[in-house]
Amino acid sequence: MTTALSQRGQELAPTPIVAAPRFLAPLAAGVVLAILLELVLPSPQTNLKSKIFLDIGINVILAVSLNMVNGFTGQFSMGHAGFMAVGGYAAATITYYGSFALWGNPDTHGVSGNALFFLACLAAGLVAAALGYLVGLPSLRLRGDYLAIVTLGFGEIVRVLVQLTQPVLVTPERVHEVGFPGVLGYLGGALGFSGQYGIPTYTNIFWAYAFVTVTLVSAYRMKRSTWGRAFLAVRENEIAAEAMGVHTTKVKVRAFVVAAFFAGIAGSLYGHETGALNPATLGFMRSFDIIIMVVLGGMGSVSGSVVAAVILTILPEALRPVADYRMVVYALSLIVMMILRPQGIFGIREVWELGPFKRFFVEKR
C-alpha cells in the first residue's frame, strides 16, 4: 500500500544517474589509492610494518562491519568471529581446492589466481551472509543480553563444527577423488586449514584496501540512507520504532546479514594472509577483540571504528616490551570508557563532523 507520503518520498529520492557517482566516485578513488599503496609499500610477507598495515586493513573491515550491528542497530552481537571463520573457510576451500582442480597445486597463480581469489572473497561474503540470515532470524527476537550469549554460542558452535572436519588433502589425485562437495569435509579439523602447503597467500595491500574501501563506502552510505535511519531508530527505541512502522526484526536481520557479509570477506583476507586458518583463534576471544575496537571507537561511528582499529592493531606491536600489561590496559580503558564516556571516542558522529572540521562538512541548518 503506497501512502501519499511514501509516494512523495519516492519522488524525492535521487535517480540512479544522480546517486551512482555518490558511491562510485569514492569507490574508484579508494581502489586507485589501494593500487598506489600496493606499488609503493613492500610486501607484507617480508616486511613487518607492511604486515601491520595489512592487519590494520583487515581489522578495519571487521570493526566497521561489527559496528553495523552493535553500533547502528544497537544489537549486541558477540559471535562476529564466527562469520569471519565461515567466510575464511569458504574462500580457502575455493582457492585451495580450486587451485588443485585447475592447476594441480595450491600455489598462487598470477592473474587468473587473483581472479579466483576475488571470486572466493565474494563467495566468502555470501556464505557468511547466509549464515548471518540463519543466525539472525531466530536470535533477533531476543533481548540484548540473551542475544549476546546466543551469538556467542553460535560462534562457538561454528568453531567446534569446523573442528570436526578431516585434515586437508595434499595431492591432486585425492582432491579429484573426493570432489565437490566432498572437500567440505576436509577443512583441516582442529589442526586448522594449514598443512605443508597452506592456503595460497593472495592477500596483499591492494586487495585488503580495495575491500576496505568497499566496506567504508557501504557503511557510510548505508548510515546516511533510509536503511541507516531505520537502524538508528531501532537502536534508540525499538518499541517506538515499531510503532512508527519500522519493521524491526527485518531491519535487525538486515544489519546482521550485511555485517556478516563483510566479516566473511575479512575472514577470507585473513586466511589468505597467513596461509592458515585455525578455529581456535577464531573463537570468542577474537570476537572480544573486535568488540573492544567498536566500543572504544564509538558505537555508530564509522570513522571511530577505523581510528580504533588502527590504534588497536598497532598497539600490540608497539607495546611488545610490556606485552603483559597491554591487555590489562585494554580492559581498564574499556571499564573507564564505559563509566566516563560510554559513547566511545566519537560517539555516533563521524570525525569530520566534530570540532574544526564542522565548518567544512556539516550542513548549516
Added chain:
Amino acid sequence: MLRNARALLIPAAALLFAGCPPSNDKGGGNAGGGDTILLGEYESMTGAEATFGESTHRGILLALEEINKAGGVKGKKVDVKNTDDQGKEQEAQNCVLRLCTEDKVTAILGEVASSRSIAGGRVAQKNGVPMVSPSSTNAAVTKVGDMIFRVCFIDDFQGFVGAKFAFENLKAKKVAILYDQTQAYSAGLREDFKKAFTGFGGAVVEDVPYNGGDTDFSPQLNKIKAASPDAVYVPGYYTEGGNIALQARKLGLTVPLIGGDGWDSPKLAEIAKDAIEGCYYSNHYSEEETRPEVQEFVKKFKEKNPGYPADGLAALGYDAAKLLCDALNRAASLSGKDIAAALAATKDFKGVTGVITIDKDRNAQKPAVMLAMKEGKPHYVATVAPQQ
C-alpha cells in the same frame, strides 16, 4: 559528494604512519655483518606448554656458551635473540617475521610444537632464513620448504617405536588411542602408531579424540575402559597427559599408558602424581644413557641450571644450536642459501641425543628411547634404532 569521499580520509591517514622507507625485501636472508652472529629463537616461554620453551631455551644457552668459549663461529661471537610465541600459532608467525625482518637474524632455532613450527617455518621460508627445529616431529614441518630442518626423528618413526614397544615389550594385543585433535603432533603420531600397530598384527579397539586444553576426560576414558584394552596410547602433551593419567586411574583403568615425547616434562609427574607410575613414553634421549656425550651434557646442564632436570627438550635444544653453529662454520658464507646447503650436508654429527645425519628430506635419522615412569622420574628402558 564531498562528504562521501571523506570516508577515505582515514585509510589515507593511516598510510602516513606507514610511509617508512621500504627495507630490503628480496628475501635472500640476512648475511650477518659486524663481529657477532645473531641467531633467533622462538618458543613458548609462557602458555600451556611453557616448560617446552624453558627447557629448549636453557639447552640453547648452554650450547652457545660453550661455543663462544671455544672461539665462536668463524671467529665471531654468537648471540641469540629469544622471542616468546605464548604457545599461539599466530604469534609464532609474528615472532619469526620480526626475527627475519627487524632483527635480521642469520638463522632461527625453533619451534617445539609441530603446529607452530609449520606456521613459523612458512614465514622463514618466504624470507629465505634457515630454520632448525630442535624437536618438532610431525612430518609436514620440513615439507614446508628447503630452508627448514630438524635435528630430531619424525613421527613415522616415533609411532613405530611406540607400537613396537606396546606389541613386543608390553605384549599388548589390543590398544586404545586417546589423542589431541587440535595439535598436528598428536594427530600425526596417532596415525603413525595406528599404521604400525596394526602392521604388527595388533588391534586398535578405540580411537578417541580430545581437544587440547580439556580438563575432563571421563567420557572418553569411560568409553575406552568399556573396550578393555591392554594399553592406552596417549600421544599428546604433558599437560593433558598428566590429567588423563589421574582420571584414568580414578576410573579404575589400570593398564599402562604409553605416550610420546610430548610427555617429556618435569610437570608430568607433578600433575599426575602417583597415577603416572608404570607408564611409558618414547623420547629422544635419557639422562641415564652411558654415552660420554650424554653424561658430559647432563653434568654441565645441572651445574648451570640447578634444580632443573636435563630433559629431552633441553638436550635437543643443545644439539640444535651446536649443529647449527657447526653448519655455520662449514658454510661458504653466511647467506641463507649457503647455510641451508651446509645444514643439508651434515653427516654423523655426534650429538647428545645421538648421531645425527640430515637426510634428503631435511630430517634426522636417529634412534629413540623408551622411558618408564618410576617414582615420579623417567627411567631408561630400551633403545629402538631406525630401520633403514
Added chain:
Amino acid sequence: MSRILQTLLDSLTVGSLYGLIALGYTMVYGILQFINFAHSDIFMLGAWFSFELSKTFGWSKNPPPFWAAPLVLILAMTLCGAVGFTIERLAYKPLRKAPRLNVLITAIGVSLLIENVGQLPWALGTQPQSMPTLINDRVLFSILGVGFHLVDLLVIGVAFALMVVLQWLVYGTKLGLGMRAVSFDTKTASLMGINVDAVISFTFVTGSALAAAAGLLFALKYSGLKQSADSQWVLLGLKAFVAAVVGGIGNVRGAVLGGLMIGAIEQFGAAYVYAPLRDVYVFSVLILVLLVKPTGLLGKAVVEKV
C-alpha cells in the same frame, strides 16, 4: 550399565559445580537484570586462591591436616566475596542507571582485567599449576563396578549444602526478603525502606563466595589449573550461565536444576555421542530453550511496560 552409572555420577558432580556457579549468575541477573560476565573469573580466582593458599601453608610439600580443605574453603570464599564486593562498588555501581548494554561491556572489561592481571608474572603467573592434594582421595564404595570416590561425593555434598544454605538465606531471612523485593521492583523496595545498595552488595558477595567454593571443588577434583587468561574458565562459566538460563534466570531453585540438567546433557552427550562436541550440546540447548521457552523451566514471564 556401569557406564551409565558412571556417567550419571559424573553428571551429578559436574552439574553441582555448574549449579553453584549458576547461582551467582541468576542472583545478579534477578536483581540487576544483567549478565555478570566477570563471574566466571571469580570462579577462576576461587580455584587459584585455593592453590596459592595451599602453597602458602606449605601443603604442597607436607601432607595437609584434615582441617586443611575447610580452612581453604572459608578463606577462598571470603577473598572472592571481597573481590566481588569491590567489582560491584567500583565498576557496576556507577552504571546503575546506564543502558544494559553498557554494563555488559563493562562486565566484559572487568572479566578481561581479572584474567590478564592474573596472568602477570608477579600475580598468578603464566603457567598452569597443579593443586596440592588437600584430601586423600579413595573409593568409598562401589556399585556395579563404579567407584564412588571421596572427592566426587564431597563435591556433590558441599555443593548441595551450600545451595541449601542459600535457599534458607533467600527464603528464610529478612535479608533474603530484601533481595527478593529488590529483584521484583527496585524503586518500590527502596521506598519501603530497604537499603538497596546493601542488598546488591550482599548479592554480589554471596554469589562470589559460591563461585569461590565451586573453584576450590573444581581444583580438588581436577587438580590441573590452567593460567587465568585461558579460555577454559570463560567456557565453564558460560556453561553455568546456560544452566541458569535453562533453569529460569532469577530463580534460585532453577539454577540448581539447570546446573544438573546441563551437567547431564554435557556428560551423556560426550560419553555416548561425540566427546569434542560437548560444548555444542550445551549451546544448542541454550538456543533451543531461548526459542521455545525463554523464561526457562522454572522462570516466570515478566511483562515489559513501555
